[in-house]
Amino acid sequence: xxxxxxxxxxxxxxxxxxxxxxxxxxxxxxxxxxxxxxxxxxxxxxxxxxxxxxxxxxxxxxxxxxxxxxxxxxxxxxxxxxxxxxxxxxxxxxxxxxxxxxxxxxxxxxxxxxxxxxxxxxxxxxxxxxxxxxxxxxxxxxxxxxxxxxxxxxxxxxxxxxxxxxxxxxxxxxxxxxxxxxxxxxxxxxxxxxxxxxxxxxxxxxxxxxxxxxxxxxxxxxxxxxxxxxxxxxxxxxxxxxxxxxxxxxxxxxxxxxxxxxxxxxxxxxxxxxxxxxxxxxxxxxxxxxxxxxxxxxxxxxxxxxxxxxxxxxxxxxxxxxxxxxxxxxxxxxxxxxxxxxxxxxxxxxxxxxxxxxxxxxxxxxxxxxxxxxxxxxxxxxxxxxxxx
Amino acid sequence: xxxxxxxxxxxxxxxxxxxxxxxxxxxxxxxxxxxxxxxxxxxxxxxxxxxxxxxxxxxxxxxxxxxxxxxxxxxxxxxxxxxxxxxxxxxxxxxxxxxxxxxxxxxxxxxxxxxxxxxxxxxxxx
Numbered sequence: 124x125x126x127x128x129x130x131x132x133x134x135x136x137x138x139x140x141x142x143x144x145x146x147x148x149x150x151x152x153x154x155x156x157x158x159x160x161x162x163x164x165x166x167x168x169x170x171x172x173x174x175x176x177x178x179x180x181x182x183x184x185x186x187x188x189x190x191x192x193x194x195x196x197x198x199x200x201x202x203x204x205x206x207x208x209x210x211x212x213x214x215x216x217x218x219x220x221x222x223x224x225x226x227x228x229x230x231x232x233x234x235x236x237x238x239x240x241x242x243x244x245x246x247x248x249x250x251x252x253x254x255x256x257x258x259x260x261x262x263x264x265x266x267x268x269x270x271x272x273x274x275x276x277x278x279x280x281x282x283x284x285x286x287x288x289x290x291x292x293x294x295x296x297x298x299x300x301x302x303x304x305x306x307x308x309x310x311x312x313x314x315x316x317x318x319x320x321x322x323x324x325x326x327x328x329x330x331x332x333x334x335x336x337x338x339x340x341x342x343x344x345x346x347x348x349x350x351x352x353x354x355x356x357x358x359x360x361x362x363x364x365x366x367x368x369x370x371x372x373x374x375x376x377x378x379x380x381x382x383x384x385x386x387x388x389x390x391x392x393x394x395x396x397x398x399x400x401x402x403x404x405x406x407x408x409x410x411x412x413x414x415x416x417x418x419x420x421x422x423x424x425x426x427x428x429x430x431x432x433x434x435x436x437x438x439x440x441x442x443x444x445x446x447x448x449x450x451x452x453x454x455x456x457x458x459x460x461x462x463x464x465x466x467x468x469x470x471x472x473x474x475x476x477x478x479x480x481x482x483x484x485x486x487x488x489x490x491x492x493x494x495x496x497x498x499x500x501x502x503x504x505x506x507x508x509x510x511x512x
Numbered sequence: 513x514x515x516x517x518x519x520x521x522x523x524x525x526x527x528x529x530x531x532x533x534x535x536x537x538x539x540x541x542x543x544x545x546x547x548x549x550x551x552x553x554x555x556x557x558x559x560x561x562x563x564x565x566x567x568x569x570x571x572x573x574x575x576x577x578x579x580x581x582x583x584x585x586x587x588x589x590x591x592x593x594x595x596x597x598x599x600x601x602x603x604x605x606x607x608x609x610x611x612x613x614x615x616x617x618x619x620x621x622x623x624x625x626x627x628x629x630x631x632x633x634x635x636x637x638x
Contacts, residue, residue, distance in 0.1 A: 134552070135545070135549065135552065135585065136581065138541075138544075138545055138548060139545070139585065142534055142535070142536075142545075143534055146536060177577075204577060204580075227581075229581065230534060
């Protein structure tokens with residue numbers, strides 16, 4: 124599909140152009156009689172714009188300049204009665220893709236030109252789509268797996284890594300939420316700045332505020348020294364709030380304010396600090412349900428939903444289980460100077476069928492234990508010990 | 513002096529082959545376009561006359577430039593040449609009465625051509 128703008132004040136010419144181009148059912152055609160209306164509609168992102176050289180008000184060349192400064196990729200065809208070589212050259216120099224002389228054959232020439240350019244547009248869109256689908260695996264070497272589920276996740280990471288959007292990573296415990304957060308940070312423009320991890324579930328409630336916002340010396344009884352909080356530490360970098368579903372309601376409102384204002388003040392200080400950080404949050408809880416149950420603020424929930432990445436549980440990742448198992452086995456063998464190990468067919472079959480409630484974390488622990496237990500450098504079914512909670 | 517651009521002929525002045533081809537069987541478009549021509553062409557010719565009387569060369573040049581291709585769409589190629597000539601003279605701003613003759617010619621041809629087109633609208637593509 125190509126979106127085409129016709130900017131032509133001569134209604135008869137425009138009517139003929141529309142009729143001629145509308146034979147191609149892949150064209151969506153919009154007609155404007157002046158440059159100003161065309162500019163006002165550029166947000167519709169046309170692929171091709173045909174521009175009359177002699178428009179009333181703003182002339183065709185000025186309009187082309189405006190179109191090109193809005194988006195260099197928009198293709199412009201100038202239609203003109205001017206046969207002067209200088210005019211033609213100046214149109215091409217200023218970025219026109221084609222120049223059509225308003226002659227007897229104009230309508231056929233326009234049709235041919237727009238059809239050719241539309242083919243380029245289609246090719247360009249296909250290339251963009253393919254680029255989008257190609258995942259640079261070198262960038263995500265820590266994320267092991269080739270399953271559709273994990274490739275989908277990598278595509279999402281790739282989409283959002285370069286921008287500044289807030290990201291919420293959801294998924295069961297042990298699915299690799301921190302790995303994804305690291306991938307987002309280390310592939311972003313903030314990679315050389317701090318990556319600060321805060322596990323909300325691991326900090327006692329009474330210390331959380333001080334941990335996040337810092338405090339001044341003497342701000343409270345135990346505040347013997349000034350402390351820089353995690354938000355301040357993450358300035359120009361990324362702060363990763365893991366297990367955000369564990370956050371206390373009163374702190375949730377403070378967090379919401381920080382996210383809205385991007386400024387904090389240490390406990391015991393009136394000085395407001397403007398900060399520039401990217402927030403990545405993660406949770407294994409169903410935050411929607413938490414909102415319904417009144418344990419999580421609805422406004423914060425929506426604020427965090429900037430970009431959602433859901434990590435699949437290990438049991439849904441098929442052959443990734445074996446890829447991960449072999450990866451952990453090789454790592455463990457190397458670190459502990461053990462000989463190279465293999466995994467028996469029975470053990471593989473069992474692992475593929477197992478439910479993995481502890482996900483990748485559980486797999487790693489079981490493989491490392493099995494490597495120690497195994498004999499003859501082969502992990503058999505007997506070496507796999509599953510602990511039920 | 514009378515410009516001998518249009519000879520007496522028994523066949524139609526207009527030629528609608530181009531319009532039929534581009535209509536691609538779309539009768540609505542075909543009739544609408546002819547109606548559009550019948551609305552705008554007389555208006556433009558009348559404006560050209562007014563500009564000529566007022567010796568408003570720039571406006572006359574623009575009008576001639578604009579009407580020029582529209583004659584082609586209905587097969588009035590000779591009138592396209594008349595309009596081109598008017599445009600050329602208006603650009604130079606030196607007229608020895610030629611423009612009036614060209615305008616008279618356009619008007620007399622159009623008087624017949626418009627009737628043909630009105631008839632064509634009634635019949636349509638069929």
